[in-house]
Amino acid sequence: MSESRERSDNPAPHADSRADHSHLGEGIDHIIAISSGKGGVGKTTVAVNLAVALAKSGANVGLMDADIYGPNVPGMLGVTTPPHKEGDTLIPPVSHGVKVMSMGFFVPEETPVVWRGPMVHGAIQQFFRDVVWGKLDYLLVDLPPGTGDVPLSLSQMVPLTGAITVTTPQEVALHDVRKGIMMFKKVNVPVLGIIENMSYYVCAHCGQRAEIFDYGGGERAAEKYGIPFLGRIPLDPAIRIGGDIGAPIVIAHPDSPQAKAFEAIAAKLMDQLSKKKEQAGSPSIADMIKKIKEPMTPKTE
Numbered sequence: 001m002s003e004s005r006e007r008s009d010n011p012a013p014h015a016d017s018r019a020d021h022s023h024l025g026e027g028i029d030h031i032i033a034i035s036s037g038k039g040g041v042g043k044t045t046v047a048v049n050l051a052v053a054l055a056k057s058g059a060n061v062g063l064m065d066a067d068i069y070g071p072n073v074p075g076m077l078g079v080t081t082p083p084h085k086e087g088d089t090l091i092p093p094v095s096h097g098v099k100v101m102s103m104g105f106f107v108p109e110e111t112p113v114v115w116r117g118p119m120v121h122g123a124i125q126q127f128f129r130d131v132v133w134g135k136l137d138y139l140l141v142d143l144p145p146g147t148g149d150v151p152l153s154l155s156q157m158v159p160l161t162g163a164i165t166v167t168t169p170q171e172v173a174l175h176d177v178r179k180g181i182m183m184f185k186k187v188n189v190p191v192l193g194i195i196e197n198m199s200y201y202v203c204a205h206c207g208q209r210a211e212i213f214d215y216g217g218g219e220r221a222a223e224k225y226g227i228p229f230l231g232r233i234p235l236d237p238a239i240r241i242g243g244d245i246g247a248p249i250v251i252a253h254p255d256s257p258q259a260k261a262f263e264a265i266a267a268k269l270m271d272q273l274s275k276k277k278e279q280a281g282s283p284s285i286a287d288m289i290k291k292i293k294e295p296m297t298p299k300t301e
């Protein structure tokens, strides 16, 4: 490949291949990737609304936009303030209670990011190393679509609690769900659940329900692969408008059924993760049996 293809107009972060990653993500309880096999199924919409719903419930939440090539998080969350530089560190802006970091803060909207994998890896590394996230309960990471460099870099860089897969219900999207699940399996990242987006549409005029992309595919896929089904979000203009104007529906219309759908998913996720934590903290049955079988050793004074 020619030299010129390597060049780019964007400031390139340095990917330090010798870097010690062991401290990255320290102070963050749960790092959760929001993924999809297919593009345009609503990952960013879900990531933004889920992050805000988690923050509304009182959790400390961050949202990292790892879609380096197409950063949509600042626009959808309505953040206009760039991060504040303090020495070598970046203080992330906070929007609706969520700390945010995105390549979108550094690259003008119309400028494409033309980077190879190692440069993308470097950017994500900097998002962990240089950004002052502080103590977080949840850091959601909005991924680009598919099984490319970014999920791979992320899985190698930080201990991910797991990944959430967003899909639309139709068959063609579900084929790609399988690929995504297999990829996370390969890199030992648990899949925490499937969210079905654009599940159905309720006509604003006649109230009739239409299943534009079929129905129930996400739930069927969850069953098939033995993964929790976290819930479904309707296809609704108000959700799209929320994204376009940077006013997430969980803030703009908090009492709407659409907002409640996001909040129910956030609650289910928190519940699932707290149970997981409890299980990790308590000894396994095998440990307990082993302990019972151990001979009692008399205390020596």
Ligand SMILES: Nc1ncnc2c1ncn2[C@@H]1O[C@H](COP(=O)(O)OP(=O)(O)OP(=O)(O)O)[C@@H](O)[C@H]1O
Residues within 6 Å of the ligand: 036, 038, 039, 040, 041, 042, 043, 044, 045, 046, 067, 070, 072, 143, 144, 145, 197, 198, 233, 234, 235, 236, 237, 238, 239, 240, 241, 243, 244
């Ligand atoms: N439930 C929904 N109802 C209506 N519009 C939606 C819904 N979910 C997402 N959209 C809209 O669909 C478009 C694509 O959504 P989004 O950008 O969140 O997808 P994505 O999976 O992140 O895309 P990409 O793969 O490009 O990153 C956006 O315009 C968004 O507002």
Ligand SMILES: [Mg+2]
Residues within 6 Å of the ligand: 043, 044, 045, 067, 072, 142, 143, 144
């Ligand atoms: Mg996106």
